[in-house]
Amino acid sequence: MINFYCLIIFFSACGSLLFDQNIFSQNNFNNDQCLICHEVLDGKFKKPADLFKNDIHHLKGVTCADCHGGISTEEDQDKAMDSSAGFIGVPKGRYINNVCGKCHKKEANAFLKSFHGSDTKGKQPIIVNCIVCHGIHNIVPVKNKNSAVNGANIVNKCSGCHNNASFMKKFNPKIRSDQLKNYKLSKHGKNVFKGDSKSPTCATCHGNHDIKRVDDPESLVYHKNIPNTCNKCHGDSLYMKNYNIPTNQLEEFKKSVHGIALYEKEVSNAPNCTNCHDNHGAVVPEVTSVSRICGKCHEKNHEYFEGSPHKNAFLKENKNDCVVCHGNHGINKPGDEMLGAGDKSVCIKCHLPDDKGYVAAVKMKLMIDSLMKIVETANQSLFRAEQLGMDVSEGKFEWNEINEILMLARTETHTANTDKFINTINSGFRLIERADKISENAENDFHERKYWLALSIFSSLIVVTGVVLKIRKLNRKFI
Amino acid sequence: MLNNTDSESKKENSEVGRFDLKSGFILWERNKICYYSAAVYFVLLFFAVFTGLLLFLFYKDGTGYAHESVEYIVYNVKFGWLIHAVHKWAAHFAVISAFVHIMIMLFYNRYIDNRRFIFITFILLLFVLIFFVYTGSILPWNNEALLIFKESTDVLSNLPVMGDILIRVLISSPDTMNLDLNYIYKAHIFILPVIFFLILAIHIVLLINHEYSKINKNNFAGENNGSKIHVYPDLVLRLFIVFLVLSNILFALSVVFPNPVNMKADYLFQSATGLLPAWYFIFIYQFGRFFEYINLPGKNISYSIIVFIPVILLFILPFLRYNKYKSIPGKLVKYSVIILLIFILFLTVFGYFTGDYY
Numbered sequence: 001m002i003n004f005y006c007l008i009i010f011f012s013a014c015g016s017l018l019f020d021q022n023i024f025s026q027n028n029f030n031n032d033q034c035l036i037c038h039e040v041l042d043g044k045f046k047k048p049a050d051l052f053k054n055d056i057h058h059l060k061g062v063t064c065a066d067c068h069g070g071i072s073t074e075e076d077q078d079k080a081m082d083s084s085a086g087f088i089g090v091p092k093g094r095y096i097n098n099v100c101g102k103c104h105k106k107e108a109n110a111f112l113k114s115f116h117g118s119d120t121k122g123k124q125p126i127i128v129n130c131i132v133c134h135g136i137h138n139i140v141p142v143k144n145k146n147s148a149v150n151g152a153n154i155v156n157k158c159s160g161c162h163n164n165a166s167f168m169k170k171f172n173p174k175i176r177s178d179q180l181k182n183y184k185l186s187k188h189g190k191n192v193f194k195g196d197s198k199s200p201t202c203a204t205c206h207g208n209h210d211i212k213r214v215d216d217p218e219s220l221v222y223h224k225n226i227p228n229t230c231n232k233c234h235g236d237s238l239y240m241k242n243y244n245i246p247t248n249q250l251e252e253f254k255k256s257v258h259g260i261a262l263y264e265k266e267v268s269n270a271p272n273c274t275n276c277h278d279n280h281g282a283v284v285p286e287v288t289s290v291s292r293i294c295g296k297c298h299e300k301n302h303e304y305f306e307g308s309p310h311k312n313a314f315l316k317e318n319k320n321d322c323v324v325c326h327g328n329h330g331i332n333k334p335g336d337e338m339l340g341a342g343d344k345s346v347c348i349k350c351h352l353p354d355d356k357g358y359v360a361a362v363k364m365k366l367m368i369d370s371l372m373k374i375v376e377t378a379n380q381s382l383f384r385a386e387q388l389g390m391d392v393s394e395g396k397f398e399w400n401e402i403n404e405i406l407m408l409a410r411t412e413t414h415t416a417n418t419d420k421f422i423n424t425i426n427s428g429f430r431l432i433e434r435a436d437k438i439s440e441n442a443e444n445d446f447h448e449r450k451y452w453l454a455l456s457i458f459s460s461l462i463v464v465t466g467v468v469l470k471i472r473k474l475n476r477k478f479i
Numbered sequence: 480m481l482n483n484t485d486s487e488s489k490k491e492n493s494e495v496g497r498f499d500l501k502s503g504f505i506l507w508e509r510n511k512i513c514y515y516s517a518a519v520y521f522v523l524l525f526f527a528v529f530t531g532l533l534l535f536l537f538y539k540d541g542t543g544y545a546h547e548s549v550e551y552i553v554y555n556v557k558f559g560w561l562i563h564a565v566h567k568w569a570a571h572f573a574v575i576s577a578f579v580h581i582m583i584m585l586f587y588n589r590y591i592d593n594r595r596f597i598f599i600t601f602i603l604l605l606f607v608l609i610f611f612v613y614t615g616s617i618l619p620w621n622n623e624a625l626l627i628f629k630e631s632t633d634v635l636s637n638l639p640v641m642g643d644i645l646i647r648v649l650i651s652s653p654d655t656m657n658l659d660l661n662y663i664y665k666a667h668i669f670i671l672p673v674i675f676f677l678i679l680a681i682h683i684v685l686l687i688n689h690e691y692s693k694i695n696k697n698n699f700a701g702e703n704n705g706s707k708i709h710v711y712p713d714l715v716l717r718l719f720i721v722f723l724v725l726s727n728i729l730f731a732l733s734v735v736f737p738n739p740v741n742m743k744a745d746y747l748f749q750s751a752t753g754l755l756p757a758w759y760f761i762f763i764y765q766f767g768r769f770f771e772y773i774n775l776p777g778k779n780i781s782y783s784i785i786v787f788i789p790v791i792l793l794f795i796l797p798f799l800r801y802n803k804y805k806s807i808p809g810k811l812v813k814y815s816v817i818i819l820l821i822f823i824l825f826l827t828v829f830g831y832f833t834g835d836y837y
Contacts, residue, residue, distance in 0.1 A: 386739060386741075387739050388737055389739050391554035393550075446737075450735070453730060457727050460723050464720055464724065467719055470716060471717070474712065
């Protein structure tokens with residue numbers, strides 16, 4: 001029996017702890033003289049009291065005095081709103097963040113490190129503070145659809161400033177102001193405005209309180225961090241379950257030539273997700289637009305492909321232009337092995353033996369292989385001649401041009417035109433022939449020096465013999 | 480009475496020690512190996528200076544011009560390639576021949592008594608020559624020069640206390656981007672030659688004074704007359720043979736192993752192997768590598784001690800004595816030289832088979 005009473009006492013204690021805030025808030029509401037007085041006032045003095053009744057802070061027991069200072073239980077207005085009692089009136093500018101930061105410390109600290117909050121520390125005019133995004137007396141939880149920072153609302157909230165070109169140019173004359181327009185056209189934007197809570201809004205990619213500039217390496221949208229930011233959703237198979245799209249893009253991208261350039265070689269303008277899919281207007285490239293997207297950087301390849309017979313053939317079969325041979329996220333470094341009829345050839349995916357395209361592919365492969373072989377030999381002989389101290393600068397100049405010819409030939413494979421390709425390769429052969437001749441002449445000149453050296457040694461030997469004989473004649477020992 | 484005897488003996492000694500060219504003799508039998516090794520050194524110096532003067536006509540200092548001017552010398556100037564290669568080989572062999580000359584001096588104990596300052600001035604000459612080779616290897620401003628510069632500044636900066644000061648004094652700036660070749664060039668063509676020829680002059684004056692005093696003394700004593708030879712024609716003819724043989728060796732090396740210009744120094748150049756020594760410096764490199772395996776306490780100080788102990792030892796060797804009358808026994812030094820040479824030979828052969836050289 002005693003145990004039963006103990007249990008009752010224990011549970012009642014736990015219950016009182018759980019619900020004490022509400023009890024206190026009820027008490028506070030009844031005793032909050034600020035609200036009691038402001039409710040009976042008119043206009044701008046009444047509005048905050050009306051709004052604050054539904055505010056999450058009020059429901060959780062936060063009083064007016066917690067933000068504005070003063071004594072909320074004092075009936076006398078002069079005493080309640082006396083500055084000696086800590087009354088500050090309406091907080092303004094960067095002081096607003098300090099007021100919120102009294103309870104929301106983590107968020108306030110993150111905000112101070114963000115680009116929006118960075119100016120609040122100094123004498124610069126404030127850009128943004130808490131109330132700009134969250135509102136003032138009508139704040140509701142973020143998950144509530146009425147919250148200013150929930151789903152589509154946050155997009156509208158951000159675009160309130162960022163879509164206003166004249167406002168934004170005060171801070172950064174180069175900044176874009178078409179983000180909302182593009183976002184609405186994107187797959188993400190369409191889903192969000194349809195009410196999909198899973199689709200990303202501004203804060204998903206840019207962060208919320210700790211937003212950094214795009215060129216800040218700590219920013220979520222810094223060019224090197226973008227793949228990881230996208231992968232937070234696109235790499236999560238459970239999260240992406242309903243969208244029916246693959247989730248291994250980042251893995252493939254990291255192994256690709258673009259990923260290696262971005263992560264290993266740290267090339268500043270290496271492409272990331274947004275270079276192909278766009279950032280605010282992110283969409284999946286359509287069949288006809290793939291080569292145009294790749295062509296933004298690989299201009300000539302795009303131009304040659306557009307004029308090739310492959311263009312229409314791929315279109316007929318609804319194949320994604322460049323993706324057919326190169327892949328999409330996991331693009332490997334293209335090599336000569338992609339031509340011809342070998343194991344790694346991409347031509348034999350479609351072309352059958354004795355097919356016209358098959359023959360052309362084999363021919364191209366043979367020619368480029370034979371050129372590569374003599375290029376390497378020419379390089380070695382030029383290096384050898386140079387190490388012998390011979391002038392082969394002209395040959396090296398010729399040899400350097402071969403790289404341009406090889407690049408041109410490899411690009412011309414996209415035309416699928418054998419004649420054009422052979423012409424280019426032949427010019428390479430002629431170039432290497434000239435370089436070879438130069439190194440051969442240099443080596444011949446070097447060997448010629450040896451004959452003169454032999455002559456010099458021979459004549460010196462005669463003189464030395466004469467001198468030794470002279471010394472002996474003087475009846476002296478030489479050594 | 481005592482004073483009179485002293486003054487007479489002093490007078491006699493001053494006559495004995497007089498610098499006298501008229502005699503026209505030098506002592507040959509006991510000194511010939513020293514004369515030959517010195518002759519090799521001076522002939523090599525002659526070639527280095529002569530070809531250096533010719534290179535001076537075309538070389539332009541400054542990181543923007545140096546490599547281009549060397550290219551011009553090697554490829555466009557008539558026999559420029561030969562002058563360029565002979566300059567390098569003569570300088571490198573001069574260092575080797577100076578080293579050999581010191582070894583011979585040590586072996587025959589020619590570093591004690593009256594010869595001690597002759598010996599020390601020659602060691603100084605060797606060090607100045609090493610600086611010549613160092614500055615000379617940076618002047619062509621190719622990738623190897625850049626590597627040498629980087630490695631040497633690393634080594635110097637590791638020296639305790641005086642590392643940074645040495646860099647400022649010797650190289651002007653440790654930063655390759657601000658490297659002023661002009662500073663190194665002036666050291667190579669003016670400052671070092673002045674120091675070198677001053678020391679050389681002292682060395683020769685001391686040498687002639689000492690050798691002639693010995694001849695005169697021998698004349699008075701009437702001993703060892705058979706070992707003397709005439710400066711002309713005996714010595715001159717012998718030196719002429721040395722000159723001819725060495726010039727042919729230098730030409731042969733310059734033709735068969737020419738000095739390539741190589742690529743212009745590139746600040747982004749990454750060497751796959753790092754800086755490798757020439758074949759004749761393999762032993763120093765291998766010796767250094769040996770210490771890499773041993774984790775010495777106070778790494779920088781230990782390395783400095785290892786480098787400086789043999790140098791200091793060379794300088795104080797002529798002054799080391801057991802007591803007031805007895806110097807270090809000649810045999811000890813003789814055997815030390817033999818052991819040292821065997822050690823060098825072993826390290827060279829070892830390094831040759833590991834392939835850490837160019």
